[in-house]
Amino acid sequence: MFAKRKAFQVLAALAALPLVSCGSVDNSALGVAVIGSSDDPFASGIRLAVGGQLVRAATVEGLVAFDAQGRVIPALADRWIVTDDGQSYIFRLRDGDWKNGDPITADSAREALRRALAALKGTGLGSDLSGIDEVRVMAGRVIEIRLERPMPYLLQLLAQPELGLYHGKHGAGPMTMEKSGGVAVLTPIAPSDLGLPAVEGWETRTRQIQLHALDGPEAVEKFNDGEVDLVLGGQVEDFMLTRSVGILRGTIQLDPVVGLFGLQIMNDRGFLSDPANREALAMAIDRDALIAPFGLGGWSPTTRIVTPSLDGDLGTIGERWTGQSMDERRQIAASRVRAWASGNGETAEKANAGAGEGSTRDTSVKLRVWLPAGEGSDVLLEKLSADFSQIGVGLQPAKSENRADLVLVDDVARYPRAAWFLNRLSCTARRGLCSKDADARVGEAGKATTPIDRAALLTEAEAELTSANVYIPFGPPIRWSLVRGSVSGFSANSWGWHPLMPLAWLPK
Known part of the structure; x- marks a missing residue:
C-alpha cells in the first residue's frame, strides 16, 4: 500500500525541531553565504553552481526532495510505492496547486517531468537517468515511472535540483525568491497558498533566508564578523580559510561525501x-x-x-x-x-x-x-x-x-x-x-x-x-561548511547537500 506520508505532515515535523540557542525565538531573516559568483543564485539552465542549485531546489520542487539529513522526503508526490521487480515507481501526487493556481495533476506532472528529462540529455545526470523507459499517467493524480532495469537510487536522482518540475515557467515552492540588490531573499510559501492544509501560526514559525553568493574569503569574513550565520559550498580551494574561525564563532562541518x-x-x-x-x-x-x-x-x-x-x-x-x-x-x-x-x-x-x-x-x-x-x-x-x-x-x-x-x-x-x-x-x-x-x-x-x-x-x-x-x-572530495551554534536545520550528510527550507523553520 502507499506509504502514509503527507508533505504537510513532514513540514510540521520539521517545524518541531529544536533550535540550539538561548533566549527567545528570533524570527529575523537568517543570513546564509554560499561560496561562488554573485550571479549564481539567479542563474537558469541545467549546469548550475551550488548557489543556483540551492535556489532551484527551494523554489522548484520535484516529485521528491531531500531533508537536512539528506533523506528523501515527499514533495509534489506525497507517497509512492516500488514494485517487487524494482522496475516501476508509482507516485501519488499531493492534493494541491501549481503556483499559478492550476491543480497539480498527473498529466501536468508527467509533461513537466518529460521536459526535465529531455533537458538533461547529453549530461552526466542524463546518463544516470538513462534507465527510465517511460512516464505514464495511471489516474488523475497518479503517475508511474517505468524502468528498463532496476535503479535502486532513482529516488535520490529525482530529488536533485535539476529534476525540479516547472509548470508555466514557474515552480511550486516550497519557497519564493526575490532579488534584493545582490542578495536572493527566499520566503517560505504558506501551505494554504499551495492548496494544502493550513499550518497554524505559519508567520511566526518560519523566517526568510537571505542568500549571499560570495567568494571564499568574503564569505568567511562575513561569518567571522557575524553578518551571516552559515557558509555553504566550501571546497578544497578555500579550506585553508577556515583557520581563521575561532571556536566561539562557530564550527567547521565536514560532509562525509564520496x-x-x-x-x-x-x-x-x-x-x-x-x-x-x-x-x-x-x-x-x-x-x-x-x-x-x-x-x-x-x-x-x-x-x-x-x-x-x-x-x-x-x-x-x-x-x-x-x-x-x-x-x-x-x-x-x-x-x-x-x-x-x-x-x-x-x-x-x-x-x-x-x-x-x-x-x-x-x-x-x-x-x-x-x-x-x-x-x-x-x-x-x-x-x-x-x-x-x-x-x-x-x-x-x-x-x-x-x-x-x-x-x-x-x-x-x-x-x-x-x-x-x-x-x-x-x-x-x-x-x-x-x-x-x-x-x-x-x-x-x-x-x-x-x-x-x-x-x-x-x-x-x-x-x-x-x-x-x-x-x-586522489581520494574523496572535500566539502565543508561553517555553522553558527544557533543555527538549526543543518546536518552534515553523505550528499553534501544542505537545502534552504529546513533552515527557515523556527521552533514552536
Missing part, C-alpha cells in the same frame, strides 16, 4: 600520448602527503577511480602499485620520462613551443595544470609540482581549463554506485580523454538482467578506464 577528486588528462599530445606515461604521473603522487597540510582526519586516499566498498563493488579491483614503495614507483615513472624525452626531443620541443604560458625550448617534459583559484589550490599545486619534479616533469599553472593538460575534477557523487563515477568520466561527458571501451561496458551493464552481471560489467568498465589512465584519482 565522488571524484583528482586530475583529468585533457589531451593525448606529446608525453601524454602514451597511457604508460600518463600512468607515470599517477605513480609519482604521494596522496597522503598531498592532503596532509589540510589536517583532515579520516580522509582516505585511493588510486581507484570508483570509491572502494560501494554497494555493488565486487572487490576484484584493488589499489594500484601496492607491492611497490613510493621510491620504487617514482623510479619506474622517472625511467619512462627519460625514455620519452630522449627519444622524442624534437617532438617535445615542437609541442612545448606552441604551448603558450609555461612553454620551453628544451626537451624536458612540461605540463600545465588548471586548479580553481584559492590558497588550498596553491597548496595542491606546490605538492603536485614537488611530486612530479621527482620524476623529471615540470608542472605549471594554466590560466584556463581549455589551455591545460591536466584539470582538477572535484565532484560529489549523486548516488553511491560505480555507474555514477563511470558516467562522469565517459566520452559523453566530454571532459577530456576517455575510453570508448569503458563506455561500451557501461552500456552493456545497462542491459544486464541481473545485479551480479551488471556489477561484473561495471567492474570491467572501471578496469578499462584504469588501464587507459585518463584520470588520476
